[in-house]
Structures are given as structure tokens and as C-alpha cells.
Amino acid sequence: MAPSDTARRLGTRTRFSGLLAATAVGVYLLLIVGATTSLTDAAAACSTWPTCHTPIDPLSQTELAIAWGHRLAAVVVGLLVAASTVAALVLGTSTRVRFALVGALGLYVVQVAVGALTATNGPAAIVPGLHLTLGITIFSAIVLALAWDLELTTGAEDETDMLERSPEPIEGTIDDESGTSAPRTLPSSLLARTRLTAFAYFKMMKPRLMWLLCLVAAAGMALAAGPSLDAQTIVATLGGGVLAIGASGTFNHVLERDVDQRMSRTADRPLATELIPVRNAVIFGLFLTAASMTAFLTINALAAALGLAAILFYSVVYTLLLKPNTVQNTVLGGAAGALPALIGWAAVTNEIGLPALALAGVIFLWTPAHFYNLALAYQDDYARGGFPMMPVVRGETVTRKHIVYYIGATLLGTIALAWITDLGTLYAGTVVVFGGIFLWAAVQLHFEQTEAAAFRSFHASNAFLGAVLVAVLVDALVL
Numbered sequence: 001m002a003p004s005d006t007a008r009r010l011g012t013r014t015r016f017s018g019l020l021a022a023t024a025v026g027v028y029l030l031l032i033v034g035a036t037t038s039l040t041d042a043a044a045a046c047s048t049w050p051t052c053h054t055p056i057d058p059l060s061q062t063e064l065a066i067a068w069g070h071r072l073a074a075v076v077v078g079l080l081v082a083a084s085t086v087a088a089l090v091l092g093t094s095t096r097v098r099f100a101l102v103g104a105l106g107l108y109v110v111q112v113a114v115g116a117l118t119a120t121n122g123p124a125a126i127v128p129g130l131h132l133t134l135g136i137t138i139f140s141a142i143v144l145a146l147a148w149d150l151e152l153t154t155g156a157e158d159e160t161d162m163l164e165r166s167p168e169p170i171e172g173t174i175d176d177e178s179g180t181s182a183p184r185t186l187p188s189s190l191l192a193r194t195r196l197t198a199f200a201y202f203k204m205m206k207p208r209l210m211w212l213l214c215l216v217a218a219a220g221m222a223l224a225a226g227p228s229l230d231a232q233t234i235v236a237t238l239g240g241g242v243l244a245i246g247a248s249g250t251f252n253h254v255l256e257r258d259v260d261q262r263m264s265r266t267a268d269r270p271l272a273t274e275l276i277p278v279r280n281a282v283i284f285g286l287f288l289t290a291a292s293m294t295a296f297l298t299i300n301a302l303a304a305a306l307g308l309a310a311i312l313f314y315s316v317v318y319t320l321l322l323k324p325n326t327v328q329n330t331v332l333g334g335a336a337g338a339l340p341a342l343i344g345w346a347a348v349t350n351e352i353g354l355p356a357l358a359l360a361g362v363i364f365l366w367t368p369a370h371f372y373n374l375a376l377a378y379q380d381d382y383a384r385g386g387f388p389m390m391p392v393v394r395g396e397t398v399t400r401k402h403i404v405y406y407i408g409a410t411l412l413g414t415i416a417l418a419w420i421t422d423l424g425t426l427y428a429g430t431v432v433v434f435g436g437i438f439l440w441a442a443v444q445l446h447f448e449q450t451e452a453a454a455f456r457s458f459h460a461s462n463a464f465l466g467a468v469l470v471a472v473l474v475d476a477l478v479l
């Protein structure tokens with residue numbers, strides 16, 4: 001094929017992926033608005049179809065606008081689903097992509113009929129949950145079609161060296177001969193040495209993870225308490241959480257000190273360079289554990305037990321058992337990051353509730369879509385460390401495809417969360433905008449297979465979760 005033909009073909013395929021991604025986001029918009037309280041109230045304000053008549057109660061003007069918005073959006077998204085299906089048939093995509101899209105279009109027609117029946121005869125006229133189930137099936141089919149088409153268009157049989165990797169950024173700590181890190185030489189002044197050591201202890205606590213994990217716990221608390229959330233619970237829970245994360249990070253540094261020496265990203269860690277003796281690090285980790293338990297116990301024993309479970313899960317189950325032994329290490333390891341949602345809820349209610357489990361589910365499903373970007377960018381490093389990360393074991397093409405799968409699953413998780421809570425318009429708007437950016441970054445990563453694209457997708461993942469959690473906080477505490 002001539003170069004200009006290849007470029008034209010790639011341009012067409014990029015546009016098709018863009019169309020599929022836009023269609024997926026459109027269906028997601030309909031689903032999330034349908035699952036939030038916004039549409040639940042709006043549906044009651046409008047009992048005619050296909051147009052909506054003015055309600056009797058003037059107070060329900062907003063609901064009327066939402067109901068109209070839902071119907072107009074359904075028309076536009078229906079056109080997108082139809083356009084994607086026709087494009088798939090014309091472009092000659094794979095059989096499974098065509099099958100998924102034709103199925104989605106067929107179900108969309110059924111969905112419109114179910115919507116009309118609900119509007120005219122009331123929700124009792126259909127099987128409970130049918131409208132939502134059909135919507136979820138349509139969304140899943142479109143995300144699968146997107147992932148499969150991207151795999152076909154941008155994937156490679158030969159998986160070696162597709163990322164443009166930077167030369168080893170070892171920052172002067174790796175011994176060139178052995179490939180392992182050399183002990184660090186300390187500055188001669190006492191003040192400089194003390195500052196360096198204090199900063200090293202601080203870094204062992206993995207402070208960069210804390211803001212997002214604290215937001216998870218805060219969202220758990222806000223969902224449980226609503227506007228009546230008190231300052232003492234917030235301070236004790238977040239304080240205990242920060243100390244627990246610090247303890248987990250410290251134990252992780254202790255247990256991975258040998259392997260950290262072999263990886264350029266981690267070779268300058270304080271235990272890898274022997275700046276901090278192992279014994280001192282263990283004592284520091286135990287101190288942080290005790291301090292965090294003390295903080296949690298000022299609230300209740302369940303919060304403390306969950307905090308201890310999180311420390312043990314991350315340090316022992318994830319770091320020692322899962323990370324070196326299975327390609328599903330970071331999928332299962334996501335449970336550690338999900339536990340703060342339960343801790344936050346338990347701090348307020350002294351039990352584990354369904355909304356907290358749904359929030360934890362969102363974090364659990366988000367984690368692979370967050371981490372696989374880094375696994376792609378650092379895959380040489382992980383291979384050197386001997387870790388069976390997804391790109392190392394199954395290749396880059398499969399890893400990129402799984403990022404799209406997990407974004408789809410995360411978005412479904414946000415719908416479940418909306419379904420079982422009172423979250424409303426702000427939450428719906430935020431998940432759609434940031435979910436769209438997240439999905440778009442992952443599509444870009446397929447076409448532009450560079451470290452820069454992997455980091456963009458990684459940052460989009462953090463921005464997505466951060467924004468969604470802030471929206472949950474504001475929605476639950478203020479609106």
C-alpha cells in the first residue's frame with residue numbers, strides 16, 4: 001500500500017474510533033442521568049411521549065427541562081449508534097465489532113420503546129430495572145466494539161519495543177557495572193544530613209498517593225453523613241488514614257528494598273540506598289501503625305479493624321504475595337486502595353453499607369485503568385525487577401485493550417453508585433466530562449504509543465477519580 005493510502009486509512013480508522021468513543025460517552029450520559037435523582041424526579045414531571053407537556057406544578061420546570069434533555073439526547077445518541085453501526089459495516093471491521101454494534105442498535109430500538117411505555121403508563125408498566133439493564137448492555141457492547149476495533153487497528157503481533165522508551169533515568173544511584181544501586185554518600189553537615197534523613201522518612205510514607213486516598217475516605221464519610229458530617233470524625237479518620245498509608249508505604253519499602261535497587265524508578269529509595277537502616281524503617285512502620293490505630297480507635301473499632309486490614313493487605317497480600325507472583329497483581333491489589341471508602345463510611349455509621357461498597361467498587365475497577373498506563377511506561381523497569389506486570393507478560397496490545405475494558409467497567413461502577421445513592425446533577429455532569437476525557441486519553445494512547453501518551457492517560461485517570469470524588473463530596477455535603 002502507498003504511504004498516502006496508509007495515512008488515509010489510519011485517518012479513517014482514527015475517526016471511526018472517535019465516533020465509537022463519542023457514542024459510548026453519549027450512551028453513558030443517558031445512563032448516568034437516568035440513574036441519578038435528576039431523571040427520577042423529572043420522569044414524574046412528564047407523562048406524555050414523544051413530547052413533554054407542561055407540568056401542572058410550576059415548581060417542576062427544572063425536572064421538565066431534564067426530561068426534555070433526556071429525550072433530545074436520546075435522539076442524538078440514537079443517531080450516533082446508527083452512524084457507528086453503518087460505519088462499521090461499510091469500513092469492513094472485524095465480525096465481532098460488527099456483531100456488537102448491530103446488537104447495540106437493535107437493543108437501542110427496544111430501549112426507545114421501553115422508554116415510551118414507561119413515560120405513558122408509568123414505571124409499573126415495565127419489568128423493574130429493564131430500562132437500566134438494556135442501557136448497560138448497549139453501553140457495554142459499544143465499549144467492547146471500541147476496544148476490539150482499537151486492538152485490530154493499532155495492535156501488533158510483535159510486541160517488542162513499541163513504546164519509545166527514554167534512556168535509563170538512573171540519577172546517579174545505579175552502579176553501572178552491576179545494574180544495582182550503590183549506597184548513597186551523605187553530606188558532611190549535620191543539618192543537611194538531618195534534613196535529608198527526615199525527608200527520606202517522609203518519602204517512605206508515599207505522600208504522593210495520599211491526597212487521592214484521603215478523598216476516597218472523605219467521600220465515604222460524606223455519603224454516610226451528608227451535611228451533618230462533624231469535624232472530629234473528619235480529622236480522626238483522615239489523620240488515621242494518612243498514618244495508615246504511611247505505615248503501608250514504609251513496610252512496602254522494607255519488603256521491596258532488594259528489588260527496588262534493580263529498578264531505575266525506585267533505585268534511589270532510602271532503603272535501596274541504605275540511607276535508612278532496615279531496623280529503623282521497621283520501627284517507624286510499627287510506630288505509624290500504632291499511631292493510626294490510636295486515631296481510628298477514637299472513632300470506633302470497625303474503622304480501626306478496616307485500617308489494619310488495609311495495612312496488612314497492602315504490605316503482605318499485595319506486596320509479598322500478589323505483586324511478584326501473578327499478572328493479576330494490580331487488579332486484586334486495587335482492594336487495598338478501595339478500603340478507605342469502607343473506612344470513611346464505617347467511621348460515621350459503625351457498619352459497612354451498600355453505598356460504601358459501591359464507592360469501593362468504583363475505586364477497585366478504576367485501579368487497573370490507572371496503573372496499566374504506568375505499567376506500559378515502566379515496563380522495562382518492571383521486567384528488570386522481575387514483576388509479572390501485564391505488558392511484560394501479555395504484551396502492550398492486550399494491556400491497552402484492558403485499559404479500555406476497565407474504563408468501561410469503572411463508568412458502569414459510577415452508574416451503580418448513582419443508582420443506590422441520592423447523587424444528582426453535579427455528579428452526573430462530572431463523571432460524563434471527566435469520563436469522556438479519560439476514555440479519549442486511552443484512545444489516543446492506542447494511536448500514539450509513546451511514554452508521553454501513557455503518562456497523559458495516567459494523569460487523566462487521576463483527574464477523573466479526583467473530580468468524581470470532589471463531586472460526590474459537594475453533592476453529598478452541600479447540595
Ligand code: HEM
Nearest residue numbers: 208209212213216329330331333334337338367371374462
Ligand atoms: C495496585 C494498585 C496500584 C498501583 C500498582 C499503583 C502504582 C502507582 C505508581 C507506580 C505510581 C508512581 C508513579 C511514578 O513513579 O511516576 C502511582 C502514583 C499515584 N497513584 Fe497509584 N497505584 C495503585 C493504586 C492507586 C490507588 C488505589 C490510588 C488512590 C485512590 C492511587 C493514587 C495514585 C496517585 C495520586 C499517584 C501520584 C500521581 C502523581 O504524583 O501525579 N493509586 N501509582
Ligand SMILES: CC(C)=CCC/C(C)=C/CC/C(C)=C/COP(=O)(O)OP(=O)(O)O
Nearest residue numbers: 241244245248252310311314333336337340
Ligand atoms: C488506608 C490504607 C492503609 C490504605 C492503603 C492503601 C494503599 C497504600 C494503596 C496504594 C495502592 C498501591 C498498591 C500503590 C502502588 O504500590 P506499588 O508497591 O506497586 O508501588 P511501587 O512500585 O512504587 O512501590
